[in-house]
Amino acid sequence: MATERQAEANRRNAAKSTGPTTMAGKQRARANAYRHGFAAVLTAAARKEIDDLASKFAGDTTDPMVLQLARTAAHADFILARAKLMRIAWIQRTYALGARKDLSQEEYMSVMRAWIRSDGDAPPRLPEHTMPPPGPERLTEAIKRALPELAKLERYEARAAARRNRAFRELARCRERYG
Numbered sequence: 001m002a003t004e005r006q007a008e009a010n011r012r013n014a015a016k017s018t019g020p021t022t023m024a025g026k027q028r029a030r031a032n033a034y035r036h037g038f039a040a041v042l043t044a045a046a047r048k049e050i051d052d053l054a055s056k057f058a059g060d061t062t063d064p065m066v067l068q069l070a071r072t073a074a075h076a077d078f079i080l081a082r083a084k085l086m087r088i089a090w091i092q093r094t095y096a097l098g099a100r101k102d103l104s105q106e107e108y109m110s111v112m113r114a115w116i117r118s119d120g121d122a123p124p125r126l127p128e129h130t131m132p133p134p135g136p137e138r139l140t141e142a143i144k145r146a147l148p149e150l151a152k153l154e155r156y157e158a159r160a161a162a163r164r165n166r167a168f169r170e171l172a173r174c175r176e177r178y179g
Helices: 004-016 023-030 044-058 064-097 105-117 136-178
Strands: none
Touching: 044 064, 064 136
């Protein structure tokens, strides 16, 4: 049991941890779940694809527990496929543009101001200008530049794979129990 002194310290710390207070901070926090699109509402076509895959996983059973586990596995498998496509798209975009994303207005203006300060001697060094010519070296550089985004994606993939594998193990147990 916490002492009165510890309880008071907890109350003081809790008062400091109230989350974002400005409207901009709240908007940013609201968008956290949608950063990579994995929490986005699924389209009718995506739901149908998941349902079709779930029915393949479940077989001809009508057991609600098996159907739910199959749907969980199918949804996780769908997310893994989406993550794979996203990984490929980020590398392709970086290969083409030299950056994971377009430069923000602020980043672009910073590059242009540096160019102006140099009295126009050195041309602006935008990301695409620093990429090697097309070939294996450019692909290697594109992957290197895309790594920060790819590392973030790894977390989503690991969770989806764990969810899918857990659902498959439970499906196997259900089939063993109920034949």
